[in-house]
Amino acid sequence: MQNHDHGEVSPVEGVVRDAASDGGKTLGFDDNRSAGTSTCADEAPASSASGASHEDPPARKRKRRKRRKRRAFVRDGGEEALKPAIEQDGEAGKATRPSAGKRRDSSREDQRSCYAALDLGTNNCRLLVAVPTRPGHFRVVDAFSRIVRLGEGLSLEGRLSEKAMDRAVAALGICADKLGHRKPRRMRLIATEACRSAENGEAFIERVKHETGLTLEIIDRKTEARLAVAGCSTLVDRGTEGVVLFDIGGGSSEIALVDISRHRTPRLADHIVAWTSLPVGVVSLAERFGGHRVTRESFAAMVDAVSEMLDRFDDGGRLARVAKGGRFHLIGTSGTVTTLAGVHLGLARYDRRQVDGLWMERGNVDRMIETLLSWDFEQRKANPCIGADRADLVLAGCAILEAIRRRWPSERLRVADRGLREGMLNEMMAADGAWRRRRRMGQGA
Numbered sequence: 001m002q003n004h005d006h007g008e009v010s011p012v013e014g015v016v017r018d019a020a021s022d023g024g025k026t027l028g029f030d031d032n033r034s035a036g037t038s039t040c041a042d043e044a045p046a047s048s049a050s051g052a053s054h055e056d057p058p059a060r061k062r063k064r065r066k067r068r069k070r071r072a073f074v075r076d077g078g079e080e081a082l083k084p085a086i087e088q089d090g091e092a093g094k095a096t097r098p099s100a101g102k103r104r105d106s107s108r109e110d111q112r113s114c115y116a117a118l119d120l121g122t123n124n125c126r127l128l129v130a131v132p133t134r135p136g137h138f139r140v141v142d143a144f145s146r147i148v149r150l151g152e153g154l155s156l157e158g159r160l161s162e163k164a165m166d167r168a169v170a171a172l173g174i175c176a177d178k179l180g181h182r183k184p185r186r187m188r189l190i191a192t193e194a195c196r197s198a199e200n201g202e203a204f205i206e207r208v209k210h211e212t213g214l215t216l217e218i219i220d221r222k223t224e225a226r227l228a229v230a231g232c233s234t235l236v237d238r239g240t241e242g243v244v245l246f247d248i249g250g251g252s253s254e255i256a257l258v259d260i261s262r263h264r265t266p267r268l269a270d271h272i273v274a275w276t277s278l279p280v281g282v283v284s285l286a287e288r289f290g291g292h293r294v295t296r297e298s299f300a301a302m303v304d305a306v307s308e309m310l311d312r313f314d315d316g317g318r319l320a321r322v323a324k325g326g327r328f329h330l331i332g333t334s335g336t337v338t339t340l341a342g343v344h345l346g347l348a349r350y351d352r353r354q355v356d357g358l359w360m361e362r363g364n365v366d367r368m369i370e371t372l373l374s375w376d377f378e379q380r381k382a383n384p385c386i387g388a389d390r391a392d393l394v395l396a397g398c399a400i401l402e403a404i405r406r407r408w409p410s411e412r413l414r415v416a417d418r419g420l421r422e423g424m425l426n427e428m429m430a431a432d433g434a435w436r437r438r439r440r441m442g443q444g445a
Contacts, residue, residue: 113131113132113185113434114129114130114131114141114182114184114185115129115130115131115132115138115184115185115186115187115425115428115429115432115434116128116129116130116179116182116184116186116187116188116189117187117188117189117190117420117421117422117424117425117428118172118175118179118187118188118189118190118214118216118421119190119192119419119420119421119424120148120150120168120172120189120190120191120192120194120195120216121150121191121192121193121194121249121250121251122149122150122151122154122192122193122194122249122250122251122252122281122283122284123147123148123149123150123151123249123250123281123282123283123335123393124145124146124147124148124250124335125144125145125146125148125150125168125171125172125175126143126144126145126146126421127142127143127144127145127175127178127179127421128140128142128143128421128422128425129141129142129143129178129179129182129184130425132429132434132435134435135435136233136234136266136426136435137234138425138426138429141182142178142182144171144174144175144178146171146174147389148164148167148168148170148171149164149167149250149283150164150165150167150168150194150195150250151164151193151194151198151250151251151281151283151284152164152283153287154194154197154198154251154283154284155251155283155284155287155288156287158197158198158199159198159199159200160194160195160198160200160201160204165204165207168204168208169207169208169211169212172208172212172214173211173212175212175214176212176213176214179214185432186428186432187428188217188424188428189214189215189216189217190216190217190218190219190227190420190424191205191216191217191218191219192218192219192224192249192251192252192420193221193249193250193251193252193279193281194250194251195216195218196218196219196220196221196252197251197279201218202218205218221252221254221277222275222277224247224252224254224277224420225247225254225255225256225272225275225277226256226269226272226275226423227269227419227420227423227424227427228245228247228254228256228333228419228420228423229245229256229258229268229269229272229423230267230268230269230422230423230424230426230427231333231416231418231419231420231421231422231423231424231426232245232268232331232333232416232418232419232422232423233266233267233268233269233426235331235357235414235416235418236258236260236268236331238264239327240260240327240328240329241259241260241261241322241325241327241328242257242258242259242260242261242319242322242323242325242327242328243258243260243328243329243330243331244256244257244258244319244323244330244331244404244408244410245258245330245331245332245333246330246331246332246333246334246401246404247332247333247334247419247420248281248282248332248334248335248336248337248397248400248401249281249282249334250281250282250283250284250393251279251280251281251283251284252277252278252279252280252281253277253278253280253281253306253400254275254276254277254278255275255276255277255278255313255404256272256274256275257272257273257274257275257315257318257319258271258272258273259271259273259318259319259322261321261322261327267430269423273315273318273319274315274316274318274319276310276313276315278306278309278310278400279309280305280306280309280400281400282335282336282393282394282396282397282400283393283396285302285305285306285396285399285400286392286393286395286396288305289301289302289305289396291391291392291393291395291396292377292391292392293376293377294373294395296373299373299395299398299399302395302396302399302400303399303402303403303406306399306400306403306404307403307406307407309403310403310404310407319408323408323410326411328410329410329411329412329413329414330404330405330408330410330412330413330414331413331414331416332401332413332414332415332416333416333417333418333419334397334419335390335393335394335397336394336397336398336400336401337401337413337415337416338350338352338355338356338415338417339385339386339390339394339397340360340365340368340369340372340398340401340415341355341358341360341415342355342384342385343368343371343372343383343385343386344360344364344367344368345358347384347385348384349384349385350384350385352417355415355417356415356416356417356418357414357415357416358414358415359412359413359414359415360412360413360414360415361411361412361413362405362410362411362412362413365401365405365413369398369401369402372394372395372398373395373398377391377392380394380395
C-alpha cells in the first residue's frame, strides 16, 4: 500500500509552523529585542519651513503607541511575547499575522496532542504523526516512508532473511528517533503479513524491541481490513450505497465489502458486511511468477491464480443488490492503484495531491494495464511514478487488481493514497475524544 505523506496544511499554516521553531524570524520578527518599549524623544521635530504647523505632543504619543502595537517584542529567546503582538492593520482585506507567542503556543499544543501510527508491512515501513483538527480530520506534523522489502524471499523460505530484517530495523530506528522527539499522546505500532506468516516473525519483533525500543503489535487480517476501511472513510461520497475496498499489500491483500444503502454512521467500518484476506500480495506473486520479465501469458496466469482464491470467498451475496446499481464503486488503497493513477495522469513526479481521491473510469484502468504490459522492465523502471523499487512488482499488483475487477465489475475506481496509518489515527483520536476536546478549547480547523 503506497500512502504518501500528507496533511491538512494551508500555505499560511506551513509558514507559521516553520516560524515557530526559529523565534519568528521567518515572519520578520526580531527575537533579540528587549521586552521594553523603545525610547522616543518627547520633543516635537523642528519645522523645515517657517509657518509649518506642529502636532501637539499628545497626538504624537498616540501615533507612537499605535506604531508600537504593530510590533512583536520577544524577551531574549524567552517563550512569552508582549500583548497585543500584532493587531488588525485596519485596511479591509488584510489578514493579521499571528504573534510569536501564539505560534509557540501552537507548537507546544502540537507536541502535547499529537498521535502516531506506524505500519510495518511486507514491502514498506511507514510512520505518520498528526494532530486533530476539525472532526474526522487531522494535520500531519511528521512522516516517514521507506521501502524495506521485509518479506523478500518469505514465500520461498518461510522465514524473514537477515538482510531484510536489517533493512527494517534501520528504518524503525529512524521512526524511534522521531517518536522520541515528538512524544505523542498516544501511538499504535503494527506489523502485518510478513511478521504474521514468518516462522521467525515473533523473534524479529523481540529484536526490534531490543534494538529500537519499539514494541510492535502483529495484527490479524480482520483488523487490517477494518483499519483500511477506517482510513478511507472520507473518500466515500454521501450518495454512494456500496463499495468494495481493497488493499493490495506486499504479502496479502485485504478486501472489505461495505453496504451503506440503509443508514450511514460516522464509522464506515461499522458497515462492513463481509471481508476476506488473500494470502497473496505483490511481492509473493512476483516471486512466484516472475516480476522482471512479464509476458501476457504469465500475466494471465497471475490473474487466474488470484481469481481462484476469490472464487473460494463466499460473501453470501451481501452486496449483490447494491452492486447492480449505479451508486456502487471500487476503492483501491495500495501502491498498485496509486502507481496506475500517476501513470494515467502523466506525472513527471509522483504527487499525492493529484492522486489521492482521483476517479478512474473502467476504460482508463484498462488502458493503463495494457500500457504497462507493453513496457519491458527498463521502461517501467524509467517511469517516475514506478521507479526501480516497484518496476518488478507493479504488474503483479495489476494482476490482483484485474482479478478483483472481474469479481466485482464497476464502472468507476477511486484511488486512495491512504490506509492503515490513517485508520489507526482516526480510531485513536475518536476513542480519545480528541475532536470533542479541541471543540471545547475552541481549536477547530
